[in-house]
Amino acid sequence: MEILLLTVFLSLLLAVLFLLLFLRDRRTETHRSMEQESLSPFATEIPVETVRK
Incomplete structure (x- = not known):
């Protein structure tokens, strides 16, 4: 009975x-x-513009 009280507590x-x-x-x-927290380090990166040829 004591273990039941301990478990409930x-x-x-x-x-x-x-x-x-x-x-x-x-x-x-x-x-x-x-x-969102895991992606926050990427928020400070500057996006690289693609160059079209």
Whole structure:
């Protein structure tokens, strides 16, 4: 019976931690996805113009 209480306690603790981290992430000004974050280094590159012959 003690292991059941420990499991419930840890589950609630993880749920609260997830909720706090989620709310902190939503309060930030930039709501960007991981895909947008991974492409951000390419935003500073200067595009090379193609030369037509």
